[in-house]
Amino acid sequence: MGNIRITKQFNFEAGHALYGYDGKCRNVHGHSYKLSVTVIGRPITDVGHVKLGMVIDFGDLKKIVKEEIVDKFDHATVFNKNTPHIELAKELIDRGHNVILADYQPTSENMVIDFAKKIKARLPENVKLHSLRLQETDTSYAEWFASENE
Template sequence: MILIKEFEFDAAHNLIHYHGKCEKLHGHTYRLVVKLEGKPDEEGMIFDFVELKNIVNEKIISKFDHAYLNNIISQPTAENIAMYTWKNLEKYVNRNNCSLYEVEVWETKTSGVIYRGE
């Protein structure tokens, strides 16, 4: 089974190693989707939604929301945001019955990336 939890945050960035409009300072309302793969435990859950929400809010959203992402990630592309999110969540969500499966980062309604670890 795949458990899914969505989040949203607003942030600014500029892509310093890119030549085009996005090298200028701009912002997005990002959508972050965290997916865990696993089997229900003795309580019938892969992972408690409330606990997952708290972990993602503490480890990711509290750092990214209304932030200048270049202060956190040197080249904050959607790809690098997804890899950062994976690296900073994996150890907190992997359990005997489940593990981090996939991270999606959407910069706009039509443009995003999916990362499944290395």
């Protein structure tokens, strides 16, 4: 039996600001993100296994992505911790807001790289991350493919 890819989709709301950017996105704003996570592996063939026929249980994949990405980023504001936005971030944190201070400029491109690292670290040994697609708007998204990042 060959490899099979399966995909699970997730949604979350998050705000960010791009420090130093020369357009409107330098201002704090938000997006309704859509994250598609595709993994690849061989379906389980052991007839005695409770997950017979599955590459990974969609519920198990959901748990990983929810814990690593959705629960942390949903309704958070993401700032690059190495910018003057740190002052705004501290003020928001003091007021009880969910703020993520990232080691990177919080573009869709950098976020999808970060998400790939976090998800890959949690997948079972027999399942590999194939690709991620992070859609920021109806017409804009960033993609990450394992084959291009090995």
